[in-house]
Amino acid sequence: MKNHHIIKLALASTVIAFSTAADAQFGMPSLPGIGGSKNSAPAEDPAAVVANVRNSMSLFVNAKIGLIEAMGGSDQVAAQKQLLEGLKKGDAAASKEDLETIVSLDKATNEMLAKKTAENAQLDAKSKAAAGKAMLQYVSGLVSSKKVINSISGLTKNPMALGSNLGAVTYLAKEMPTVVSSGASTTSTLFKYLGANGVDISEAKKAASDLGV
Numbered sequence: 664m665k666n667h668h669i670i671k672l673a674l675a676s677t678v679i680a681f682s683t684a685a686d687a688q689f690g691m692p693s694l695p696g697i698g699g700s701k702n703s704a705p706a707e708d709p710a711a712v713v714a715n716v717r718n719s720m721s722l723f724v725n726a727k728i729g730l731i732e733a734m735g736g737s738d739q740v741a742a743q744k745q746l747l748e749g750l751k752k753g754d755a756a757a758s759k760e761d762l763e764t765i766v767s768l769d770k771a772t773n774e775m776l777a778k779k780t781a782e783n784a785q786l787d788a789k790s791k792a793a794a795g796k797a798m799l800q801y802v803s804g805l806v807s808s809k810k811v812i813n814s815i816s817g818l819t820k821n822p823m824a825l826g827s828n829l830g831a832v833t834y835l836a837k838e839m840p841t842v843v844s845s846g847a848s849t850t851s852t853l854f855k856y857l858g859a860n861g862v863d864i865s866e867a868k869k870a871a872s873d874l875g876v
Contacts, residue, residue, distance in 0.1 A: 723804030
């Protein structure tokens, strides 16, 4: 019996040694509880990702409101501005209701922008300056929104870890790809319209390089 116990210990030592060596040489995952990696990346905080989306989308929608105003639509966006100003910002927690509001604002301002560009209103010097500034903000907000899609996708792979953010993350996973795709398409239309009206969009075009437009 004593020899049998010694053989079992030797076999266990061999398994541990092999697992550690394989992990070091081939990057294989360690056995549970044996040689665990100290460098594995921590999972992203769902609450932080949701708040980041809210902030990026707020910047994006605010820019679209600025563009509409520069095109002569100041009287048409009062309600949208009020809703946007009512949303929390920065590190404040974001709820699913906040996200539903910002996505509805995105859709509403898309329709307004499409109508204003179709009207092809001519811009004065003051409006051109405002439009150029708003277009740069538009691109920055859209690029930020695009970057969080990977974070959202990663979070959906582990729904049990989302807690109270499950509803918000699930909603974003459904809505954000469409928001970004639509925004990128509208970017090209806006560049054509603003460029034809003599608006300086050089900085906005540089910032849009990640959008493929």
